[in-house]
Amino acid sequence: MRHVFRPRRAGVAFAAVLAVVLAGCTAESGASQVVDQGYVSGDxxxxxxEPGDRDGPVRVVGTDFAGKEIDTDDWAADALVLNTWYAACPPCRAEAPDLVDLAGQLEADGVRFLGINTEDEAPTAKAFERTFDAPYPSIEDHSGRVVAxxxxxxxxxxxxxxxxxxxxGMVAARVIGQVDRSTLETLVEDVLAEDTGSAGTRSEDAGSEDS
Structure with missing residues (x-):
């Protein structure tokens, strides 16, 4: 199974980062280990x-739980929402209905959603997707390479x-822990508004050149 991620910037050493991810450790306030529950919670x-301060571009390549190859470079989207999850994670289950609802709502605007799951085997992940009727794919990332x-x-x-x-393809925002529906909607709409504004500016510039 293939997982490829090619950021423009040099990544953190894989072994060190993977150890942190799998151990459930955090170096930043706002996330803490939940004892005996196997996940790291955020607040x-x-x-x-801001646009000039963003890192990227982001490209994620892997295989979803249905066996389909996913490459985010194939998606001509105004925005991409990435979400890490696994089925036994309580905040993941709590936020799933909002993510599913927003994915359906924003599809017409060209927004893509993609899950990343480092824990579950296909039957467990597919059961989760069926339970919440998820309309978007999730990449199986047992190696932890995509997350790392x-x-x-x-x-x-x-x-x-x-x-x-x-x-x-640049990172505009990040939410650590369970995401609030209205917060995520606002973050995505802000990105869409940036694209609209840029398109309007380009049109005005073209008109000036023709005059």
């Missing part, structure tokens, strides 16, 4: 980056963590 803290490489661009200290990527 829903949000960080955003993402740490080279945007740290993922907690499961769940949700990352919003803009139309240029």
């Amino acid at each position: 829903g803290s949000v960080r955003t980056w 490489d993402l740490n080279g661009i945007v740290p993922l200290q907690a499961v769940p963590t949700t990352v919003v990527v803009d139309g240029d």
Whole structure:
């Protein structure tokens, strides 16, 4: 099974980052180990980056739980929402209905959602997807390589963590822990508004050149 992630920046050493991810450790406030529950919790803290300060571009390649190859470079989207999860994670289950609802709502705007799961075997992951009627795929990342490489661009200290990527593939925002529906909707709409504004500016510039 193939997992490839090619960020422009050099990633953190794979072995060190994978050890942190699998051990459930965190180097940043806002995420803490939940004793005997096997996941790292976050407080829903949000960080955003202005367009000129963003890292990337983000490219995620892997295989989903249905056996389909996924390459985010194939998606001509205005925004991409990445979400780490696994089935036995309580905050992952709590936020799933909102993610599913937003994925359906924002599909018409060209927004793509993609899950990343480092824990579950296919039967467990598929049962989760059926339970919540998830309309978007999730990459199977047992090796932890996709998550580890993402740490080279945007740290993922907690499961769940949700990352919003803009139309240029750059990281615009990150939510550590269970994401609030209205917060995620606002973050994505802000990115879509940036794209609309850029398109309007390009049209005005073209008109000026023709005059």
